[in-house]
Amino acid sequence: MKSRIMTTISNSKEEALIVKEQDVVPLRNRVKEYGVKIGMSILNQTKLITATSELVRNLLKYGGGGKVIIESVSNGRDNGVRVTFIDNGPGIANVELAMKDGYSTGKSLGLGLPGTKRLVNEFDIKTELGNGTTVTITKWKNG
Amino acid sequence: MQNNLLSGLKEHENKLLTIWSQLLIDGGSDDGAVEEEESKEFASLFLKAAAAAEGKIQDSQEFEKVEDLIVGIASSRGKRGFSPRENAQYLITFKEAASKILSELIKDPEQLFDANLQLNAALDNMTILTFEAFMRGREDIISRQVDEISEISTPVITVWEGVVALPIIGTLDSSRTQIVMENLLQQIVDTGSSIAILDISGVPAVDSLVAQHLIKTVSATRLMGAECIISGIRPEIAQTVVHLGIDLTGIITKASLASALKTAFDMLQLSVVKRKIV
Numbered sequence: 422m423k424s425r426i427m428t429t430i431s432n433s434k435e436e437a438l439i440v441k442e443q444d445v446v447p448l449r450n451r452v453k454e455y456g457v458k459i460g461m462s463i464l465n466q467t468k469l470i471t472a473t474s475e476l477v478r479n480l481l482k483y484g485g486g487g488k489v490i491i492e493s494v495s496n497g498r499d500n501g502v503r504v505t506f507i508d509n510g511p512g513i514a515n516v517e518l519a520m521k522d523g524y525s526t527g528k529s530l531g532l533g534l535p536g537t538k539r540l541v542n543e544f545d546i547k548t549e550l551g552n553g554t555t556v557t558i559t560k561w562k563n564g
Numbered sequence: 565m566q567n568n569l570l571s572g573l574k575e576h577e578n579k580l581l582t583i584w585s586q587l588l589i590d591g592g593s594d595d596g597a598v599e600e601e602e603s604k605e606f607a608s609l610f611l612k613a614a615a616a617a618e619g620k621i622q623d624s625q626e627f628e629k630v631e632d633l634i635v636g637i638a639s640s641r642g643k644r645g646f647s648p649r650e651n652a653q654y655l656i657t658f659k660e661a662a663s664k665i666l667s668e669l670i671k672d673p674e675q676l677f678d679a680n681l682q683l684n685a686a687l688d689n690m691t692i693l694t695f696e697a698f699m700r701g702r703e704d705i706i707s708r709q710v711d712e713i714s715e716i717s718t719p720v721i722t723v724w725e726g727v728v729a730l731p732i733i734g735t736l737d738s739s740r741t742q743i744v745m746e747n748l749l750q751q752i753v754d755t756g757s758s759i760a761i762l763d764i765s766g767v768p769a770v771d772s773l774v775a776q777h778l779i780k781t782v783s784a785t786r787l788m789g790a791e792c793i794i795s796g797i798r799p800e801i802a803q804t805v806v807h808l809g810i811d812l813t814g815i816i817t818k819a820s821l822a823s824a825l826k827t828a829f830d831m832l833q834l835s836v837v838k839r840k841i842v
C-alpha cells in the first residue's frame with residue numbers, strides 16, 4: 422500500500438461513490454462515525470465533517486462527482502481520520518489562486534479550499550488540467 | 565399453435581373460489597370481506613379471459629384487464645399491510661386451486677401437463693407484476709413522507725407579538741433553504757412581525773454553503789423590513805465558522821434562543837420584570 426506519510430498506517434478503510442447531492446449527508450455521517458470511533462472531540466469532529474462537506478460539494482459541483490475514501494489512520498503517537506476525494510473532472514488551472522480566500526469560479530464565497538486547509542491537520546491537493554483533482558485531508562484526534 | 569386448455573375452468577368458478585379461499589385461510593392471510601370481493605372479481609375476470617382466449621391466455625385482450633386488476637389488488641393489499649410474500653402467496657394459492665380443478669377436468673396426462681404449463685406461464689408473470697406494484701406503492705409512501713418531513717421540520721412559531729422563531733433541524737441543503745425562506749417570509753407578512761429568529765441548534769454543521777444560505781435568508785428578511793437574529797450557535801460551530809473564514813459580522817448572532825428573545829425584547833423596547841409580591 423502506498424502512503425503519503427511513511428510512518429502512517431491505515432487501520433480500516435472504505436470507499437463511497439458520490440454522484441448526487443443526496444450522497445453528501447450519508448458520507449458526512451460515515452466520516453463522523455470514524456471520528457467517534459477513535460474518540461475525537463466534538464470540536465474536531467465538527468471541523469472534520471465541515472471540511473468533508475466542503476470538499477465533497479466541490480467534487481460534485483466542479484468535478485462532476487467521484488469517489489471518496491475514508492480511512493482510520495495512526496502514526497504511532499496519535500490516531501486520526503483521513504479522507505480522500507477523487508474526481509475525474511476538468512482539474513484546476515491555477516491551484517495557488519484556487520487556494521486563496523474569496524476566489525470562486527462558481528459565484529460562491531470561495532472559502533471551501535482555503536477554509537478546509539485551516540480546519541484540518543494535513544491537506545494535500547493534486548490536480549491536472551483535464552485529468553481531475555484529488556484532495557486528501559487528515560484530522561488527528563488530538564490535532 | 566397450442567389449444568387453450570384453460571377454458572374449461574370457467575364452468576367451475578364457484579368450486580375454484582371455495583378451494584382458493586380455503587387455501588388462503590389455511591395460509592393465514594385471509595382479510596375478510598375486502599379480500600373476498602377482490603378475490604371473486606379476480607377469479608371471475610381471469611376465468612373469463614381464460615374462456616375467451618384462443619391460443620395463449622396471455623395474448624388475449626381480456627388478459628390485460630386481469631393484469632390491471634392484479635396490480636390494483638397488489639397495491640391495495642400493500643397499503644393494508646400485506647407483505648410481497650403474501651401477495652405472491654395469493655397468486656400461488658390461486659394457481660394451486662386452478663391446478664386441482666384442471667386435474668379433475670383433464671384425464672390425459674400429457675394434456676394436463678400442458679394445461680399446467682399454460683397456467684404457470686400466465687400466473688408467474690402476474691406475480692412479478694405484484695412485486696413491482698408493491699415496490700411502487702412503497703416508493704409513493706416514501707416520497708410522500710419526504711415531503712411531509714420537510715414541511716413539519718420547518719415550523720414557524722410566533723413566540724411573541726411581532727416575533728417569529730424558526731428552529732431548523734437537520735441539514736440545510738438548497739431545497740430546504742428555499743422552503744425555510746418562503747415559510748419565514750410568509751409568516752413575517754402574515755403576522756406582521758418585525759423580528760425573526762432563526763435557531764440553528766439542530767443543524768449538525770455550518771459549511772460555506774449553509775452559511776451562504778443563512779446570509780441570504782437574513783438579507784431577504786431585511787428586505788421585508790424585519791430584522792433577523794440567528795441563535796443556537798454552539799461553541800464548536802462558532803470555532804469552525806471562524807476557521808473556515810466565514811464573515812458573519814453583519815448578522816446578529818446569539819448562543820441560545822433565550823438570549824435571542826431577550827435581544828428581540830430589547831429591540832421592541834419591552835422588558836420582562838418580576839412581579840413584586842405585596
Ligand SMILES: Nc1ncnc2c1ncn2[C@@H]1O[C@H](COP(=O)(O)OP(=O)(O)OP(=O)(O)O)[C@@H](O)[C@H]1O
Nearest residue numbers: 479483484519525526527529530531532533534772
Ligand atoms: N474538484 C474540483 N475540480 C475542479 N475545480 C475545482 C475543484 N474544487 C475547486 N475547484 C475550483 O476552485 C475554486 C475554489 O474552490 P473553493 O471550494 O475554495 O470555492 P467555491 O467552491 O467556489 O466556493 P465555496 O466553497 O466557498 O462555496 C472553485 O471555484 C473552482 O473553480
Ligand SMILES: [Mg+2]
Nearest residue numbers: 475479533534
Ligand atoms: Mg467549494
